[in-house]
Amino acid sequence: MRKTIMYTLFFSLLLSCSNDDDNFVSVMSYEIRVNYDETYGGEGAAGAKVTFLNLEDGRSYASTTGDSGLATVDIVPGNYNLTASLTMSKEDFETFTGQGVEGDVQFNASLQNIAITAEQNESAVLRLVTGTIGNLLLKQIYYAGSDTKLGAIYRDQFFEIHNNSNDTLYLDGLCFAQLFGSASTPSSLQSYHLPNGQLDWSKSVGQSKGDKSNTDYVYADEVIRIPGTGNEYPLAPGKSAIVAGTAVNHKAPLTIVDDEGEEKVYQVENPDLTVDLSGAPFEVYFRDYLVENGGSFLDSDIDNPNSVNVEVAFKSYSGKDLILDANGRDAFALFYGDDEIISSWDRLTGPDKPIDDIEDKTTRYLQVPVSVLIDAVEVQQSDPARQKPKRLPDVADAGEISVPKGRYSSQSVIRKQARIIGDRVIYQDTNNSSEDFEVLDHPLVEID
Template identity: 30%
Template sequence: MRKFALISLCLLMSLFLINCKDDVAPSYTITIEVNYPDGFTVADFPADVLVTATNTNNTRTTTVTAASDGNAIFELVEGNYNFTTSFAVNGNDGEEYIFNGIISNYSLISESALTMNLILANNSGGFILKEIYYAGSRTPENNGYYEDQFHEIYNNSGDTLYADGLCIASLDPNSSSKQTSWVDGNGELLDRLPLIYQAWMVPGNGTDHPILPGESFIIAVDGIDHQTDENGNPNSPVNLGNADWETYMEPSGKDLDASSVPNLTLVYTTITTIQDWLVPVYGPAEVLFRLPENDWESYVSDANNFMTKPGSTSSTEYLMIDKEFVIDAVECARLDRDERYQRLPVELDAGYTAIEAGSYSSLSVRRKAKMIIGNRVIYKDTNNSSEDFLHDLTPTPGVNPSSVEE
């Protein structure tokens, strides 16, 4: 009897070990070849080019240093991955050159070899999206409240810039969890970007609104003190009663116009019935841009600047802008989905930032302070939001940090 029990126990343990072995995900070797842009050679790059693999199913990261031949070799378990790199090189001319690379949503199911084409970032300075508070807050009744959203736009250069004619909008689709339809026959993102909901512009004749180096301006969805106003939310983290601009949706007939805050110009909207600027609370892809010759009326009267969504039966027309119009762009991802799709071309943003606490969390994303010269903060701007932004912060519109951040 004892011998029979021992044999049975051994059989059970064997079955257990076999089942456990079956449950372990297989691992594969994947080689990422870092492909340098035209005009650059391996010798132009540092020896420690780091490539990071992020498993989008569990957000675990693995970082490998590329060898002298430009190949980074990973041993990874089966899964869905993003591969990224971002680094800077000081040229002989004394300038800093920043390079980004990304491969998104790669399904690793066998040994593989991929090429990562590096992009030279255009970080010449200018207007940047410094802080974006898109998540919104919750009311005492636990309802979602997004009317306290704001964007802070900052002059990151050493010159006086003019906000006149500067435009801001979000891209379609309204979430990074949706694969975009705006692609060409090869599945690559179009060179023209589709604007969703509303596009806004700072009015002026060209020199009406100077922004000095190190100064910024605030665009509020509703320019009120959200903590105390009867139309606000006492749980909101912000007072936007002193914002520089607000987005007043006059076509809806429902929006309240804050008399103390001037209105931006509504360039175009895909939906006229919503009472406020609809910034996606799950994570927008945001663009700052200028239209040709700052002539928005001529631009929106040209039918060639509109498209319906590819593959859709909807008649909704989206205003399209050339990616060359873009001054700054930020991809804000939705983290409660395993897959995240880029809506911005890699040369505009090679990464993403996000609110890990999720929508209606009263938190924002903000660029890192790269250096401080006198009283002026210079913010990090590598065209890679994964590197440039801090996240899950208490919103601080108009406030700059007092020390450099990593």
């Protein structure tokens, strides 16, 4: 009997060990190379921080490159997004390039959806580029919205512009663009996709920019613009301005009159989930524009006479208000552009549209030069397994930011404070939203 028990225990132990082996996830050593791009000679970049984000479980790994630009990390096999960043001091940059600059220079690079396995272990190469650091920033973006039953859904969305410079800047003519692209990573690539799953805009009918279509341009489906003659809307150093979807107090019930003249009330059961935007200096009011163009409007899109209505500079997106994607499948950009400038840019159909399917009513997208962007931010799905391919090139934003609680969570993303000079906050801007932004559980609304 004792032998029987011992044999039973022995085989149970063997079975347990076998099950542990089945569940064991091996760790492998992976080497990555980080080089400067050809503009700076293409040599290896020492001291670059490299981050690996696992797209299955959301875990991240980090390493730093040595003198030759190589870094090694122990990592679990899987699919990864890779980013690299390096800050070079003014003095080191001038010694390195011979070019004079006003301050530190930020380098960034990224690769998406890279498979790292025992069989696919060839070293990836990240090429560092520099981008424009703007004086006007997208300081805060509230795209997630609030609870669909207890809050205001998307009605309380807004973005906030900040003057990060030492000088008074004018917002007249400043444009905010929502950028179009693949909303998810395709399971199989088509001829109109880039290797990372994003649309290959060089395949658009009528495209004239060739290989630069995907690196030197972004594609907008909506551009709104702050009006003015050039000096009507000053923004002092260290000050911010909110652009609201609808500039009302979303904590209070919203009473409207619908198309049939009937009164309708949008109740807000939990005011703590939303925000008061009644003091926002700017708002997006589309009703007049939509009616003039033969469209319908949202009855919740009401006009606050105390807020300045932005202009519609370009619109092919069907949204009837400022509707940012609550899931985070979006990217945004700031630039200056009057009607003459914007009308000079190409309008292209999507790369997935063959020429025989294109009609006058086919949706077109505005081709915006990356060179005019003064700030850009990539936002992302909170679920790593459902993330979209990036829409912005690395020179505009090498990273991305998401709200971990997802859509209608009342969370916003806001820039980190870099330093404080007197009573003025300088916000971080390295053209890498993964590093520059943090998450607020509730939007911060401060009306200057």
